[in-house]
Amino acid sequence: MSEAQIEAEQADTTTQTVLDVSDLRAWYGPSRALHDIALSVRTGELVTMLGRNGAGKTTTLRSIVGMVPRRSGSIIINGTQTIGLPSHRIARTGIAFCPEDRGIYASLSAEENLVLPPVVAPGGMSVEDILTLFPGLRDRMKSPGTKLSGGEQQMLAIGRILRTGARLLLLDEPTEGLAPVVVQQIGAAIADLKARGYTILMVEQNVRFASTVADRHYVIDRGQVAETFDNATLLADFDRISARLSA
Template identity: 45%
Template sequence: MSLLDVDRINTFYGDSHILFDVSLEVRENEVVALLGRNGAGKSTLLKTIAGALSPKSGSIVFGGVPIDRMPAHQIARLGLQLVPEERRVFGGITVHENLQLAAMTAKKPLSFSEIYRTFPRLDERRNNKGKALSGGEQQMVAIARAMIRDAQLILLDEPFEGLAPLIVRDLMNVCQDLAKQGRTIVVVEQNVTAALNMADRCYLLNTGHIVFGGTSAELQQRPEIMNRYLGAAA
């Protein structure tokens, strides 16, 4: 069943046309990867879906509700959460306080025990301030804040950037487990191998256009497309 339908959206930064008639579908309980070189429009697409940017034309429907003209905070209340590349963990307060802040504005927040079962490392570090955390731990907090708000759809922007391979593996497992538990994930990631290993389906963007859509296995069987649009990243 389709959870998110993006239909021919065009998004601009000022006078610069960034996304050109982009269409995609995200089904319930799957992991979808958005791939492409730097500047392809991947992060712009996530921000447009989440309401941080408004498309000039086209439509976005989430859970049967049109959201393309809806403010970001209202979209978040519907159950769609963007985890930005910058993570935006509050450095001056503890891990637990970061989670408490996220839970305060949720209609039906998940229990802290459920969050700490998913991220045992955060349980160990719950009283440590955000600025004392490693990059991987900060990424865990960023994802956990989306989880605690009981998000149906979580948009992850470059979640593995700069992280050690073992941390990447653990976060990949968390994302796959979330999908099994009823969440849906859309991930933008430069680590093509990691993205394809965790994703059911993927879309490939090039200069603001969708140039491929299909399963991860189908893309891996098309080395000419991967070499052309991903180059050394593949």
């Protein structure tokens, strides 16, 4: 195989689509929440979903991992069609979800919360790796999970899914309600994960924060994709886009 062929093969691998969603519809009871959502995320990308509260961003994440009972369309994760699978089988495709409410168990210590999820694939981070990524947790491991600060709880919630071995991460509002210094720490950790080759789809209200970490963006409005652009476009037209999302 020639050098040019090898480089072309490597390029194909690095741009492989890890998550491909098309015609995704979802319902809560009789109410339709999503209208033909279509999005994709390639290996190693960090893609955000931007939009106002109630636009359908969290419902999209929950639908991808099978937490919305009634949905239709196509969701392909690492080459596997998952639209008809239950959540525990979807997790085995190499995807992990960090919810907006963080899901910390009050009766468990931080350490117990961290090691609770099952390993679904090889290559997950060790506890020591996670504590290196989030050093603020090191002295808090014996504390009850809900006694941690908001920032510490968010670090714990992200760290918890890193143990599973999943390489596709869904993060729902990881900076919501956090102090600016903690947002910087979360941003540095997310950038570190991206540098390690993790693929990330993230819901984010903070447009400025999103512009510092993401490659591409989808604007979700009324349960559908309203606009798509890369990060260079966001930075070049920041005021207009930011104003639209805060209107």
